[in-house]
Amino acid sequence: MNELRWEAWAVMLASVVSLIYVWSPGPYPMGAFTFIAQPLFLVAIASYAWKVLKELRSKRVL
Amino acid sequence: MTWLLIVRVLGTLSCVLAIVASWFVARRNFGALKESPTISIGIATLSAAAFWKLSAFVAIVALPVATIATANYHTFVGIHEVEACSQCHVMRPMANDLHDPSSDTLAARHYKNGYIPTGQCYACHADYGFSGDMAAKMEGFRHLARYTTRTYEEPIVSRTRFDNQQCLKCHQHKTAFESVHVHHDVIERLTSSNMSCLNCHGRSHPTRSSRTPGSPEYQALVKPPVFAEGDHE
Numbered sequence: 001m002n003e004l005r006w007e008a009w010a011v012m013l014a015s016v017v018s019l020i021y022v023w024s025p026g027p028y029p030m031g032a033f034t035f036i037a038q039p040l041f042l043v044a045i046a047s048y049a050w051k052v053l054k055e056l057r058s059k060r061v062l
Numbered sequence: 063m064t065w066l067l068i069v070r071v072l073g074t075l076s077c078v079l080a081i082v083a084s085w086f087v088a089r090r091n092f093g094a095l096k097e098s099p100t101i102s103i104g105i106a107t108l109s110a111a112a113f114w115k116l117s118a119f120v121a122i123v124a125l126p127v128a129t130i131a132t133a134n135y136h137t138f139v140g141i142h143e144v145e146a147c148s149q150c151h152v153m154r155p156m157a158n159d160l161h162d163p164s165s166d167t168l169a170a171r172h173y174k175n176g177y178i179p180t181g182q183c184y185a186c187h188a189d190y191g192f193s194g195d196m197a198a199k200m201e202g203f204r205h206l207a208r209y210t211t212r213t214y215e216e217p218i219v220s221r222t223r224f225d226n227q228q229c230l231k232c233h234q235h236k237t238a239f240e241s242v243h244v245h246h247d248v249i250e251r252l253t254s255s256n257m258s259c260l261n262c263h264g265r266s267h268p269t270r271s272s273r274t275p276g277s278p279e280y281q282a283l284v285k286p287p288v289f290a291e292g293d294h295e
Binding site for chain 2: 003004005007008009011012014015016018019021022023025026027028030031032033034035037038041044045048049
């Protein structure tokens with residue numbers, strides 16, 4: 001599997017934003033969670049899935 | 063209140079675990095794992111490659127999904143409370159007017175007569191919630207984007223036509239509603255929202271002029287609202 005460095009950093013950043021939103025659900029934390037954290041999570045998950053798929057194909061599992 | 067505590071505990075757990083697990087995944091060199099020894103966890107023994115691939119799945123997929131699910135509680139359920147709506151200062155005039163016993167707006171009359179015991183904003187603006195349609199969700203995201211980027215002007219003005227079903231879901235088929243003959247004459251126009259209930263029943267919230275910065279009522283309307291214990295669900 002390729003390195004998952006930037007995906008892990010994206011998850012860390014998004015988790016910090018989410019943690020702030022969980023404890024202080026005001027409009028600005030909500031905006032940061034909705035428009036920054038959630039897209040970061042989704043991009044990280046999509047990139048992870050793409051790398052797993054590539055590895056499975058390279059090993060002829062799929 | 064119990065649900066809020068559960069969300070906070072679960073949300074904190076998933077966020078902290080995601081940060082810790084991602085930290086270790088970010089430092090891992092997956093290419094060099096083949097030479098690493100096996101890892102023993104309780105009764106299971108895994109190769110280092112299998113262990114770290116499972117850890118990566120937990121850190122980058124499972125925990126973020128759990129975080130999204132728990133944090134969205136505030137987005138879809140927390141907004142049921144008036145306190146949540148009035149955190150945006152442009153909504154404070156509506157919340158202050160709601161609690162004003164001398165106000166004769168439709169919202170204030172519903173509140174002081176106890177027609178809607180909790181979640182007063184959401185009771186009439188239910189489109190925003192989880193059961194609302196996609197158009198309402200997109201409108202909610204637009205409001206959030208405009209507010210957080212400060213690209214709005216006061217007084218705020220609704221772009222959409224109010225759906226009378228939000229009134230009729232409580233009032234239609236009730237004796238008080240059915241006993242008024244004029245309701246029968248206009249019921250088709252009311253159900254299709256081609257005629258507003260406000261035409262006969264007065265304005266729902268403070269006027270635009272009173273919500274305009276610089277008006278005599280503005281400062282009183284935008285002060286932080288005080289909430290009673292009964293306002294919370």
